[in-house]
Amino acid sequence: NAGVTQTPKFQVLKTGQSMTLQCAQDMNHEYMSWYRQDPGMGLRLIHYSVGAGITDQGEVPNGYNVSRSTTEDFPLRLLSAAPSQTSVYFCASSYSSGGAYNTGELFFGEGSRLTVL
Amino acid sequence: GIQVEQSPPDLILQEGANSTLRCNFSDSVNNLQWFHQNPWGQLINLFYIPSGTKQNGRLSATTVATERYSLLYISSSQTTDSGVYFCAVRVPRDFGNEKLTFGTGTRLTIIP
Numbered sequence: 719n720a721g722v723t724q725t726p727k728f729q730v731l732k733t734g735q736s737m738t739l740q741c742a743q744d745m746n747h748e749y750m751s752w753y754r755q756d757p758g759m760g761l762r763l764i765h766y767s768v769g770a771g772i773t774d775q776g777e778v779p780n781g782y783n784v785s786r787s788t789t790e791d792f793p794l795r796l797l798s799a800a801p802s803q804t805s806v807y808f809c810a811s812s813y814s815s816g817g818a819y820n821t822g823e824l825f826f827g828e829g830s831r832l833t834v835l
Numbered sequence: 836g837i838q839v840e841q842s843p844p845d846l847i848l849q850e851g852a853n854s855t856l857r858c859n860f861s862d863s864v865n866n867l868q869w870f871h872q873n874p875w876g877q878l879i880n881l882f883y884i885p886s887g888t889k890q891n892g893r894l895s896a897t898t899v900a901t902e903r904y905s906l907l908y909i910s911s912s913q914t915t916d917s918g919v920y921f922c923a924v925r926v927p928r929d930f931g932n933e934k935l936t937f938g939t940g941t942r943l944t945i946i947p
Contacts, residue, residue: 761937
């Protein structure tokens with residue numbers, strides 16, 4: 719098992735450019751999500767998906783798009799990058815709860831450091 | 836939303852010392868995890884512990900769900916324990932959304 723794999727690990731963009739952060743997991747997890755980590759702000763949820771074809775917004779979704787065409791992949795798209803999107807991005811996955819007291823342990827990828835100039 | 840507070844925010848210890856990190860949360864939870872973010876930025880799962888006590892080598896954790904807190908114990912600290920320790924929780928009403936709410940972390944520095 720490779721776990722949760724993110725690419726690229728580092729990226730520098732100019733304002734207005736677009737790019738996609740890739741995330742793949744090989745654990746057959748239903749739930750996948752994207753977080754961003756900023757100094758002093760902790761980790762904040764951007765978007766999440768509870769299964770193929772289903773996505774929803776987290777705390778800070780503006781400026782980001784996601785899709786979930788397969789169980790394994792959950793790409794995060796920046797359509798027009800802004801300096802405020804300079805951050806470290808983490809993808810995470812788990813089994814879905816299936817019920818309020820049957821929850822899954824969340825596993826993170828190694829992160830993608832994005833700088834927008 | 837649920838509030839997650841960690842204390843202390845910073846901790847500097849000599850190698851070999853023991854430490855206790857605390858996580859308080861403001862609502863009932865059905866998932867609590869402890870993570871270690873190492874100096875390279877990787878988030879490493881330490882414990883999945885919505886209640887009870889678990890041990891893994893020099894680390895152990897206890898969650899008292901009824902009193903809304905969790906403790907992470909590190910014994911005989913090593914320099915490789917340095918980094919930021921995060922507590923993260925999920926509330927039962929987030930059914931179908933496995934969102935974890937993170938605390939702001941405790942930065943641990945172990946001095947040789």
